Amino acid sequence: MPADPSCIVNARQMLAHLGLTPADLDAPPDPSRRMPTLAEYLPRVEAAASPGTRRTYGTYWNRMAAALGHLRLNEVTASDIEALMRQVTAGARTRRTGRQGRHAGEHVIAAARAVYRPAVADGYLPATDSPAHRVAKPRRLPNPRRDLTPGELLDINLVARTSGNGVILDALLLRLHTETACRRGGAIALRLVDLDTRHCLIRLTEKGGTLRWQPITPTLAARLLAHAEARGAVLPTDRLLRYRNGQPISSRRYDHLWTRIGECLPWVAVQGISTHWLRHTTLTWVERHYGYG
Incomplete structure (x- = not known):
């Protein structure tokens, strides 16, 4: 039975619409597109x-x-x-x-x-x-995070300075996060070249690759430099924050720090307080006193 000419025309138009030719129908399938x-x-x-x-x-x-x-x-x-x-x-x-x-x-x-x-x-x-x-993502619940009171900050810093096997490092970490409101990743990534003691600045590389120069107090700038030099930071690209054995810190240091603080201050463990609460505390204080900008 001969093919209907109108069907042939329709078939050719459909192939043209798909960007194909009749020869493509006889070609073997491309295994790379499986x-x-x-x-x-x-x-x-x-x-x-x-x-x-x-x-x-x-x-x-x-x-x-x-x-x-x-x-x-x-x-x-x-x-x-x-x-x-x-x-x-x-x-x-x-x-x-x-x-x-x-x-x-x-x-x-x-x-x-x-x-x-x-x-x-x-x-x-x-x-x-x-x-x-x-598939819908689970609805995100409101975050329970709040700004810490001066008394709570004092208690947290006191525990960090008087317990554990690295009180100098832990006290320096809390001071750094309280002054700069930086994230953990920004502090861990700090290098010697990122510290400008003359102008009291540190260069933070944080979430999403954002980079900012953050002012710090002369006291913190001096303590950071002394800490880095005492623990083996020599080259500009050497990491700034280090353990006593000279190894750069990792996120595990923060986990151990807050676990220890929670053992000494049960309310810290109950409320799930972490380093990000310090960031929230500082940003809230600045916003309330000087505005969002």
Whole structure:
């Protein structure tokens, strides 16, 4: 039976609309465009991610690979991701500043979206087919953080200066965060070249790669320099804050510090007070006395 000429015309128009020719229909499929499984695609996502993104989402990507890695990208459903979110939320580790696993659940959705955004950009599936973007993140609860009173700050600093195996370092850390309202990452990343004792400034590199020169008191500037020199900082790129053995500090120092303070001051542990409370305290004080600007 001969083909209907009008059907042939319609077929050619459809092929032209798709950017294809009749010869393309006979060509073998391109193996490089085969829909990868989630486990096959995750290494490409990790390779393209920043160190901070890998640190934040790496654990959740591993959980996704274990639970859903055998499925192709277009086979993962929204219910699969939501079930994984519920599972991770229920099994989240109890921490001093935890929120019953809500942050872990939020990170599962964010980690899944970080996988499907490049998958959409690579052309594996349209944006409307991303299952991760069809699952709502858990609603973020109001933060219980508040500004500390002068008496509470005094008690915290007293404990830091009179207990533990590094009272000089701990007292310096609390003074640095109280004066500058910097984040932990900004303090840990400080180098010798970032300290300007002549103008009493430190250069902070913080969240999102933001950089700012922050004024500090002459006393703090002098103490930071003396601390760095006494603990082996010589080159401009050497880290500023160090243990007594000369090794640069890490975030674990903060964890040990606040655990110890919480053991001596139970209200610190009960309220989940951390270094970020110092930042909030300083910013609130400045805003109330001098305005938001």
